[in-house]
């Protein structure tokens with residue numbers, strides 16, 4: 001390999017840069033969730049975080065009931081080896097129990113969800129019996145207690161059904177409804193203020209002047225934050241003007257739990273943003289060993305009394321549109337879930353897939369290429385989206401996953417297994 005091509009591979013390789021895992025571990029070691037809680041109607045709890053353990057106030061199911069449509073009977077009446085003919089004396093429906101007494105040699109027609117009449121300890125599914133007028137012929141080999149769902153087998157009275165810190169998704173909503181909860185305690189929504197910085201940025205709805213670009217970062221951030229159920233404070237576009245930026249940071253920190261900015265943290269601009277942020281609070285500027293998304297600022301700013309812990313967390317994301325999304329998903333998302341009170345915060349799994357193409361990669365930094373994952377007869381395969389520039393947002397739209405190439409990983413040959421993170425569920 002010639003020296004110039006070596007350098008072109010190495011041009012943004014920096015041995016001083018912090019590994020993704022170190023930055024992530026540092027961020028998480030700093031965060032303390034301290035949100036107050038509030039009671040909300042059950043449906044409003046979707047996407048929120050449970051603030052208190054939920055103790056089951058009843059058994060689910062409340063009573064034993066049939067798991068099948070069939071016949072309820074007394075197991076002791078059955079002939080262990082051969083058939084038994086029983087007299088049909090009535091029926092039990094879900095919500096309409098059989099009121100009579102089932103005597104020896106009798107059985108009752110029973111439907112799924114119906115409570116077995118007293119004395120009946122077994123249900124035989126209707127498909128295996130023979131109906132002979134008023135009598136039901138049961139084949140041999142039935143097990144005592146079969147096809148009966150026991151009271152409390154789903155959720156037992158007095159036991160924790162869900163614990164504090166649980167993110168509430170459809171299954172949790174249903175489970176809480178099955179216990180009869182009409183209201184639950186959840187943490188209040190995390191307030192996140194966000195804005196874009198850059199003299200070149202133009203807001204949508206205004207024609208572009210020479211040299212301007214539309215501000216897209218506020219829209220990807222709006223989307224990512226909305227999907228997480230945060231309360232949003234959109235502070236618009238702020239020019240590269242230190243006094244103005246200082247005002248906006250102060251205002252944001254006073255009003256929100258978290259402040260997210262994009263742009264202005266790369267080396268060129270950091271000169272004035274850095275002392276500004278240092279003045280406002282404790283902020284670390286990092287060069288992260290990752291692609292895309294090298295520069296990142298993290299820290300606390302402000303000391304607004306209105307916030308439970310007297311300030312706000314800051315994430316200063318890079319300006320490039322793809323880098324914003326990558327750094328959000330690799331650092332901010334999990335941090336926000338932690339601040340929302342989610343315990344443990346949900347992790348995005350890394351799943352193996354066969355890479356169809358060779359990929360250039362040097363050990364010493366993590367890469368998040370945009371990939372297109374597809375299912376083939378031979379399993380899941382992934383190929384990189386055509387354009388991988390950190391300014392090319394189209395790559396995020398074409399792709400359906402990140403191809404995650406870890407810090408130590410070297411080049412990928414076609415046919416190698418790589419790890420992917422699905423956008424579905426993430427985005």
Ligand code: AMP
Pocket residue numbers: 196197198200201213214215216217218262263264265266269318319320321391
């Ligand atoms: P910066 O990190 O401020 O140096 O920005 C890096 C690149 O991202 C520049 O090309 C910017 O024009 C672009 N950029 C920064 N902020 C935004 C934004 N909000 N929307 C679209 N592009 C942006």
Ligand code: MG
Pocket residue numbers: 197198199263264269319
């Ligand atoms: Mg800029």
